[in-house]
Amino acid sequence: MAIIKNNNSVSHSKDGNTTGKVITCKAAVAWGPAQPLVVEEILVDPPQKMEVRIKILFTSICQTDLGVWLGKNEAQNVYPRIFGHEASGIVESVGEGVEDMKAGDHVVPIFNGECGDCVFCKSKTSNLCKKFRVDPLKNVMVNDGKTRFWTKQGEPIYHFLNTSTFSEYTVVDSANVVKIDPNAPLKTMTLLSCGVSTGLGAAWNTANVQEGSTVAVFGLGAVGLAVVEGARSRGASRIVGIDINSDKLSRGISMGVTDIINPLELHKPVHEEISEILEGGVDFSFECAGNLNVLREAFLSTHEGWGLTVLLGIHSAPKTLPIHPMELFCGRRIIGSVFGDFKGKTQLPQFAKQCMHGAVKLDEFITHELPFSEINQAFQLLIDGKSLRCILHL
Incomplete structure (x- = not known):
């Protein structure tokens, strides 16, 4: 990768107006896999054509940030880099051509964008986008193939998941920014970024869980519990929560899980236990652990004839599905879900309004809050399995 120096001069107007100028701010920079993030001053360029510069107010950490930071996939080891993809904030300025947002708008960045013009965006059966879909290998802007972040010495700092929210200011393609109701509480709206x-979208959109359905959720982290919330709000009759962490099982019960299973306490496969207690299996299972053995158990836990398994966990290892092709002739199906099959810019504003009116219990997902300067502590809470979402205040 060629190293490009930034020769732009740093300028700020005396009246505090930063539009069109380079901003100096703090960011948590990753300098190498598993190395503590360094909160330091960086330079952030103005947004270019069809880009938005956002003042981040809240951000949080999820397992995807953690997995890449740990270096689980060598192809993603590009440094220095600014991670983060769950956040909320206010538009500082917009680049040429941006018409659906302006300075002062309340927004959430999304890793899976929507340009609205490509064949994918125009499809009613997909929420992907040809240019702005999630891509963990992408580390520069689409517009010119360059970064918008620089060290104070003029060296490039690379982007992550179309968002890079571990920074007081970030630049994002407008296709990856969603304008929301200004009355929505930005702290909880952060959770809608991922x-x-x-x-919840996997339960509502991908599986379309109906009243009376039976559900099994494998892995009760934030994504798994969001599935639980989605199934509960749809009126599922039984929700089985599976995890080896007893604290997560207890939290699951408080959020709507009706039956709990700790695989470490069983003397038989999990799918056999589920088949016994639910007379042949569940209607829907959700794999949220990113483990191939768990995926197989999730698949076999569904009922023959109509069972559907939704894959949500991130699988970084280059291994194939642990399913024999003939097993699909039993009527069970398996499908992956990206961003809960929400079309971000089209559907997320309405989802945000539903959350404002109590359709989803967002507050229960926030287990910790810390100042941005303590971001490494927030990472450790996630590693230790103590947090669902730790909100960082910038």
């Missing part, structure tokens, strides 16, 4: 939308 975890809650992914899990």
Whole structure:
């Protein structure tokens, strides 16, 4: 990768107007896999054509940030880099051509964008986008193939998941920014950038859980519990929560799980236990652990004839599905879900309004709050399995 120096001069107007100028701000920079993030001053360029510069007010950490930071996939080891993809904030300025947002708008960035013009965006059966879909290998802006972040010495700092929210200011393609109701509480709206939308959307949109349905959720982290919330709000009759962490099982019960299973306490496969207690299996299972063995158990836990397994966990290892093709002839199906099958810019504003009116219990997902300067502590809470979402205040 060629190293490009930034020769732009840093300028600020005396009246505090930063539009069109380079901003100096603090960001948590990752300098290498598993190295503590360094909160330091960086330079942030103005937004270019069809880009938005956002003042981040709240951000949080999810397992995807953690997995890439740990270096689980060498192809993603590009440094220095600014991670983060769950956040909320206010538009500072917009680039040429941006018409659906302006300075002062309340927004959430989304890793899975929507340009609105490509064949994918125009499809009613997909929420992907040809240019702005989620891409963990992408580390520069679409417009010119360059970064908008620089060290104070003029060296490039690379982007992450179309968003890079571990910074007081970030630049995002407008296709990856969603304008929301200014009355919506930005702290909880942060959760719509990834975890809650992914899990709840998988229950509502991908599986279309109906009243009376039976559900099994494998892995009760934030995404798994968002699935639970989605199934509960749809009137599922039984929700089985599976996890090896007893604290997560207890939290699951408080959020709507009706039956709990700790695989470490069983003397038989989980799918056999589920088949016994639910007379042949569940209607829907959701794999939220990113483990191939768990995926197989989730698949086999569904009922023959109509069972559907939704894959949500991130699988970084280069291994294939642990399913024999002939097993699909039993009527069970399996499908992956990206961002809960929400079309971000089209559907997320309405989802935000539903959350404002109590359709989803967002507050229960926030287990910790810390100042941005303590971001490494927030990472440790996630590693230790103690937090669902730790909100960082910038």
